[in-house]
Amino acid sequence: MSRIFVTGIGIISPLGDTLSLNHTALKQGHCGISTLELIHSNFAGKLPVGEIKTETQVFKEKLKVKETGYTRNSLLALHAFIDAINDSKLSNKEIASYDTALIGANSVGGMCLTDELYKDANSKSEASEYLSSYDGGSVTLAMQERYGMRGIIDTINTACSSSANSIMYGARLIQNGLAKRAIVGGSDSLAKYTINGFNSLYILSDEICRPFDSERKGLNLAEGAAFLVLESEETVDNKKVYAELTGYCNANDAFHPSSISENADGPFLAMQGALQKANLQPGQIDFINTHGTATENNDEAESTAMIRLFEKVPAFASTKSNTGHTLGAAGAIEAVYSILNLINQEIYQSLQYKNPIPKTSLVPVTAYTKMPINHVLSNSFGFGGNCSSLIFSKA
Amino acid sequence: MSMFYIHQSVCVSAQKTNGVIDLDDIQPIKDNKLQAIEPNYDAIPPAMYRRMGRAVRLASGAALPLLNTLTFNGIVMGTANGGLEDCIKFLNQIVDYNEGKLTPTNFVQSTTNAIASQLAFFSANKGYNNTHVHRGLAFENAALDVGMMLNEFPDNSYLLGGIDEISAYQYNIESLANMYKKEVVLNTELYNSKTAGCIPGDxxxxxxxxxxxxxxxxxxxxxxxxxxxxxxxxTQYLKHFIEKNVKDDALNLFLSGENGDSRYLPYYNACKKIVLNVKTEGFKHLCGEYATASSFALWLACYKIKSNNLKNVLIYNNFRGKQHSFMLVGDV
Structure with missing residues (x-):
């Protein structure tokens, strides 16, 4: 099977709208979580979220979007997509070629337009311009149409692990000979829908989230997007290469719709499978970018899985403490952060951590650290027990 | 890439496709829709059943007979919208209760991956689990995913499914978008219709x-x-597809996804010209139009191959004139 290399990166998150801004913010231990402002909601002015403080209309102008029906989610995705293809220096011809795949991922689709959807679905008024923009596929289709893409196009939704799976699917398309390159990633925008959904489950923190801390109170929702250009070793030629995707695995916890089992079988199997795929021993993982949402359930279960798999748990941290939880975009955003770990040989500190979880006693990295890193494991776990892990290695 | 063999299948549709199969006794439209006849739910615990939205319910009813008798290494679903009805129910709660204290059931059920994960819970399946939601190609991508899994792990078995529901909300949204026929068209007269719009199904x-x-x-x-x-x-793609895959084997049947919508008929007519001497049949008069209707077509192709001793069936479907798919199904 062909080796898979990352040749382009595009990212927009609460830490910034370029790769370099994200890198600087991580290095400086900056937290991009603030109070909700841009959504008309009872939670505005109160709830801490990872919000990108740019109005949707400004994105439309910046990205020169004249088409109707573009949602904030599509705009975030397009923003990251453009940066990724430019970074990889793909020509329009290459992008539209039959052997270029596009695999998007998101969990809210166009439901960020909660009020418009309410009116359209209940036939409350004249049709809005977003009738074809509510589903998850709309986000990917907007990019496909703009660039006239003809290869395999897909959208995946496995909740919070969506874009880890789109990265994995793109890599497999290349390895099975169905594409030469794949533009893969995900996006999600903040929405009244998800804010109220997560609130109804009592897993939103009213403070800035504290991953792996004994006093953690839940997660902060966030928005963002990231896309990677994956190329096979045959097509990569003498292009700039960021990292190699060496391992991946998807497993299901098969326990509960919205929480992980005590034994954390799903997370354990996903990490174990990724190691097997990469042909690595647990001891060879230098750093883990955890899912680390700061919910009561996730951080304890993820710790349990790490203890089960690793004789000595490697250095780990959660960048959710910087960005909040970007849901369907998290897998791709954190893939980018894992690649930053590799290319800069450095670890970014987990923020807001004070005391270990009593049951597991694991301590995340709490200071910026320079160290040799060859392999980074990145975890993404979602509702429905959908657990996925990726391994990026030094190219 | 070679794909896979289909062993058992269950189809829940508006027709008599589940249990005693009778495709000659065509079930008519009800309220201008072809809604699936709900399967038997005896195997689902009542407390669980009450929480399920239509999409999760239909999928569970269709999958349980397979999950209870066979072993799978993973579950891969294609669904454009998953439980959209639950989604809007939760949305209505948000608006009607002004973002107050809401019950999470509809929210949890509304995520599109709720179907594949529910099937994993039923069968304690901790293997590969994925949900493709790419609108009119959600099922095709799920099939491709499984094809690749079997290329990577040839000894494995997978549960592959396509599922979408038509709820009142979906009907409202798509009606506003002029996707459905405004006049009453009987499904038995579907292919004689000269107007825009289709008959929705699930x-x-x-x-x-x-x-x-x-x-x-x-x-x-x-x-x-x-x-x-x-x-x-x-048409160029189809010619290439036939050249590459059909070889000297005879095509016995062309299953055309035409849905009575005059706007998309030209694509089907152009493809029919390429398979000129092959018998052509539609299937949307049976199942109606929905994003994963091609999963019904795949079931129908398998059924016809077995009952009519066919060698090769070619399915062509397009969703709203933008997403096109071809599937070649053969005998064993």
Missing amino acids: GCAMFAVNKQKTGATAKLKAIGTLHTDKEEDV
Whole structure:
């Protein structure tokens, strides 16, 4: 099977709208979580979220979007997509070629337009311009149409692990000979829908989230997007290469719709499978970018899985403490952060951590650290027990 | 890439496709829709059943007979919208209760991956679990995913499914978008209709698939997908697809996804010209139009191959003139 290399990166998150801004913010231990402002909601002015403080209309102008029906989610995705293809220096011809795949991922689709959807679905008024923009596929289709893409196009939704799976699917398309390159990633925008959904489950923190801390109170929702250009070793030629995707695995916890089992079988199997795929021993993982949402359930279960798999748990941290939880975009955003770990040989500190979880006693990295890193494991776990892990290695 | 063999399948649709199969006794539209006849839910615990939205319910009803008798290494679903009804119910709660204290059931059920994960919970399946939601190609991508899994792990078996629901909310949204016929058109008269719009439907088809020929019903030989609104792109793609995959084997049947919508008929007519001497049949008069209706077509192809001793069936479907797919299904 062909080796898979990352040749382009595009990212927009609460830490910034370029790769370099994200890198600087991580290095400086900056937290991009603030109070909700841009959504008309009872939670505005109160709830801490990872919000990108740019109005949707400004994105439309910046990205020169004249088409109707573009949602904030599509705009975030397009923003990251453009940066990724430019970074990889793909020509329009290459992008539209039959052997270029596009695999998007998101969990809210166009439901960020909660009020418009309410009116359209209940036939409350004249049709809005977003009738074809509510589903998850709309986000990917907007990019496909703009660039006239003809290869395999897909959208995946496995909740919070969506874009880890789109990265994995793109890599497999290349390895099975169905594409030469794949533009893969995900996006999600903040929405009244998800804010109220997560609130109804009592897993939103009213403070800035504290991953792996004994006093953690839940997660902060966030928005963002990231896309990677994956190329096979045959097509990569003498292009700039960021990292190699060496391992991946998807497993299901098969326990509960919205929480992980005590034994954390799903997370354990996903990490174990990724190691097997990469042909690595647990001891060879230098750093883990955890899912680390700061919910009561996730951080304890993820710790349990790490203890089960690793004789000595490697250095780990959660960048959710910087960005909040970007849901369907998290897998791709954190893939980018894992690649930053590799290319800069450095670890970014987990923020807001004070005391270990009593049951597991694991301590995340709490200071910026320079160290040799060859392999980074990145975890993404979602509702429905959908657990996925990726391994990026030094190219 | 070679695909896989289909062993058992269950199809829940507006027609008599589940249990005693009778496709001659065509079930008519009700309220201008072809809604799936709900399967038997005896195997689902009542407390769980009450929480399920239509999509999760239909999928569970279709999958449980397979999950209870076979072992799978993973579950892969294609669904454009999953439980959209639950989604809007939760949305209505948000608006009606002004973002107050809401019950999470509809929210949890509304995520599109709730279907594949529910099936994993039923069968304690901790293997590969994925949900493709790419609108009119959600099922095709799920099939391709399984094809790749079996290329990587040839001894494995997977549960592959396509599922979408038509709820009142979906009906409202798509009606506003002029997707459905405004006048009453009987499904038996669907292909004589000269107007825009289709008859909406819903349903679910589940397939037990692997690489083992023994005992199989049919084989999915090849699958191809394309995004375009140009007729010539589609015909060119079809010619190439036939050249590459059909070889000297005779095509016995062309299953056409035409849905009575005059706007999309030209694509189907152009493809029919390429398979000129092959018998053509529609299937949307049976299942109605929905994003994963091609999963019904795959079930129908398997059924016809077995009951009519056909060698090769070619399915062409397009969703709203933009997402096109071809599936070649053969005998074993």
